[in-house]
Structures are given as C-alpha cells and as structure tokens.
Amino acid sequence: xxxxGLTGSIGMGKSTTAQMFAESGIPAxxxxxxVHRLYSGRAAPLIExxxxxxxxxxxxxxxxxxxxxxxxxxxxxxxEAIVHPLVREEEQAFLEKxxxxxxxxxxxxxxxxxxxxGEARVDRVVVVSAPQEVQRQRVLARPGMTEAKLDxxxxxQMPDAEKRARADFIVDTSKGTxxxxxxxxxxxxxxxxEVTG
Numbered sequence: 273x274x275x276x277g278l279t280g281s282i283g284m285g286k287s288t289t290a291q292m293f294a295e296s297g298i299p300a301x302x303x304x305x306x307v308h309r310l311y312s313g314r315a316a317p318l319i320e321x322x323x324x325x326x327x328x329x330x331x332x333x334x335x336x337x338x339x340x341x342x343x344x345x346x347x348x349x350x351x352e353a354i355v356h357p358l359v360r361e362e363e364q365a366f367l368e369k370x371x372x373x374x375x376x377x378x379x380x381x382x383x384x385x386x387x388x389x390g391e392a393r394v395d396r397v398v399v400v401s402a403p404q405e406v407q408r409q410r411v412l413a414r415p416g417m418t419e420a421k422l423d424x425x426x427x428x429q430m431p432d433a434e435k436r437a438r439a440d441f442i443v444d445t446s447k448g449t450x451x452x453x454x455x456x457x458x459x460x461x462x463x464x465x466e467v468t469g
Contacts, residue, residue, distance in 0.1 A: 273367075273370065273371055273375055273376060273377065273378055274376065274377045274378075274395045274396060274463050274466070274467060275367065275378055275380060275393070275394045275395050275396075276293075276298075276377055276378065276379045276380070276394060276395065276396050276397075276398060276459075276463065277379075277380050277382060277385050277390060277391060277393070277394030277396070277397045277398065278290055278293070278379055278380065278381045278382070278385075278397075278398045278400065279381075279382055279383060279384075279385035279386065279390075279397065279398070279399055279400070279435065280383075280399055280400030280401060280432075280435065281401075281407065281426065281429045281430075281432050281435070282383075282407070282411055282422070282425050282426070282429065283402075283406075283407040283408070283410040283411035284400045284401055284402050284407060284432070284445060285400050285402060285410075285443075285445030285452065286381065286383065286400040287302075287304075287381070288445065288449070288452070289398075289400045289443050289445065289452060289456060290302060290379065290381040292452065292453050292456040293379045293456055293460070294379070296456060296457065296460055298375070298377050298378065298379050298460065299366070299369075299370040299373070299375050299378045299379065300378075300379040300381060301362075301363055301366040301367075301378070301379065301380050301381060302381045303359050303363070303380070303381060303382045303383060304381070304383060306358075306359045306362045306363070307355060307359060309362075310355065310358050310359065310362075311331050311332035311334070312330060312331035312332070313331065314358065315331075315332070315354060315355055315358055316331040316332050318354045319332050319337065319351070319354060319355075320332075322350055322351070322354060323337060323340045323341070323347070323350075323351070326340055337351070342421075342424055343424050348428070352388075356388065363380060363393075366378070366380075367380075376463075376464065376467050377460065377463055377464070377467075380393070380394060383429075384428075384429070385397065386430045386434075386435060386438060387428070387429065387430055391438070396440040396441065396463065397438065397439050397440050397441070398439065398440070398441045398442070398443060398459060399432075399435045399436055399438075399439035399441070399442050399443070400442075400443045400445055401432055401435070401436055401442055401443070401444055401445070402444060402445045402446040403446055404432070406446045407432075408422065441455075441459045441462075442455075443455045443456060443459075
C-alpha cells in the first residue's frame with residue numbers, strides 16, 4: 273500500500289483536494305478532523321490541565337485555546353506535545369484499517385506534514401498550492417480572520433515555494449476544480465501504474 277501525504281499551507285484548497293481523493297475511492301485520513309474529535313473527547317482534560325480555562329462542557333474552546341497559545345512558541349510546543357501523539361495513534365489505526373481492507377493507496381491529509389517531519393511516514397507527497405494573492409484572498413474571507421492572525425499562522429508554516437520544491441506531486445487549485453480533479457486523477461493513475469509495475 274502506498275501511503276500518500278497531502279499537505280499545503282492555509283487557504284490552498286487542501287480539504288477540497290482531499291475530498292477529491294476520497295471521492296475517487298482512496299481512503300483518506302484528516303489530521304484536522306482527528307484534532308476536532310480529540311478536542312471534544314480524550315484530549316480535552318489534558319489540554320485543560322495544561323491550559324486552565326480553555327475548555328467547556330463541549331470540550332476545548334478553540335478561541336480560548338488560540339488566545340492562550342498563538343504567537344507563543346513554548347505554549348505551542350506544549351500543546352503539540354499533548355495533541356500530536358494522540359493524532360499519530362489515530363493515524364496508525366486508520367492505516368491498519370486501510371491495509372486490512374486491501375487498499376492500494378491511502379491518503380494522510382496533514383497540514384503541517386513537513387513542519388512535523390511527517391514526510392518520513394509517507395511514501396509520496398502531494399502539495400496543494402495556489403498563488404499567494406489567491407491564498408490571502410481565500411483566507412481573509414473566512415469569518416474572524418484578520419491580517420495579523422493570517423501572518424501568525426503563515427509564520428509557523430513552511431513557505432509554499434519550499435513545499436512545492438519538496439513535493440512529488442503538485443495540485444494547483446487556482447485553475448479551478450475541474451483542473452484540480454484531473455490532477456488528482458493523474459496522480460492516482462501514476463501511483464497505480466507504479467504499484468502494478
């Protein structure tokens with residue numbers, strides 16, 4: 273089974289691209305979705321212990337947690353030390369299930385793949401990309417997003433040009449969904465050719 277890592281900076285269209293792989297029958301795991309589940313489940317008491325006042329009856333209050341850690345490297349490291357091992361456990365369970373189901377390709381959608389040395393856990397890397405002006409326009413259209421918030425997020429992410437240079441495949445989402453879907457189909461075709469020799 274080929275483990276395909278999918279990554280890309282904020283606002284590049286990564287979630288939409290991951291959905292295209294899933295619609296093509298590729299089992300897909302989202303690290304972001306795993307974090308959401310963990311924040312409303314088993315990670316919540318651990319995060320509350322480390323960052324008092326950041327949870328409520330529904331789990332982690334993302335706004336309060338963001339205020340507690342954004343722009344503070346030590347706090348972010350502390351949070352990642354709690355969350356990353358739990359996300360990794362879920363990832364391993366997903367891959368095992370995909371293997372048992374006989375999947376030839378499985379997709380790991382990991383926003384900070386390069387930043388967390390995640391490329392060591394995958395066989396190939398797909399980077400989802402778009403020009404910087406498209407990225408900023410998309411992200412700033414999100415509710416509650418500000419220039420300062422976006423800049424703080426981008427400061428933690430590897431520059432897009434570097435991600436593209438390290439990618440095995442690039443999906444440019446600025447050319448529209450049809451072009452992105454065709455790029456995804458071509459990646460799957462190439463990987464399947466590789467598997468079958």
